[in-house]
Amino acid sequence: MHQHRVVVTGIGVIAPNGIGKDAYWDALERGKSGIKRITGFDPEGLSCKIAGEVTDFNPLAYLDPKKSRRMARHTQFAVSGVRMAIT
Numbered sequence: 001m002h003q004h005r006v007v008v009t010g011i012g013v014i015a016p017n018g019i020g021k022d023a024y025w026d027a028l029e030r031g032k033s034g035i036k037r038i039t040g041f042d043p044e045g046l047s048c049k050i051a052g053e054v055t056d057f058n059p060l061a062y063l064d065p066k067k068s069r070r071m072a073r074h075t076q077f078a079v080s081g082v083r084m085a086i087t
Contacts, residue, residue: 012084014077016052020084 011021016034018024027034034052043049054077059068062080071079 008085010085010087012081012086014054014057014081014084016054019054019057 013019013021013024015024015027016036017027017032018034026032035050036053037043038049038051038053039055040053057077057080059071059076059080062083063071063076068076
């Protein structure tokens, strides 16, 4: 079996403190945390009420609308991150 070498030459970031490498690195340099009170659902009854939520992500900026509708949110993150990395 012949193995091919792979080299990663890009970065694609979808994080609570920044979408895209520039926004993410800027947030890191400023010490901006993406951890805050949960707003995506009611955390009442949970012992932890803080999390790193990605709140301002628009999958249509990276994905075809029809394909996007068929993807789970975490898959949208993954595919969009890859697209960022290779463009």
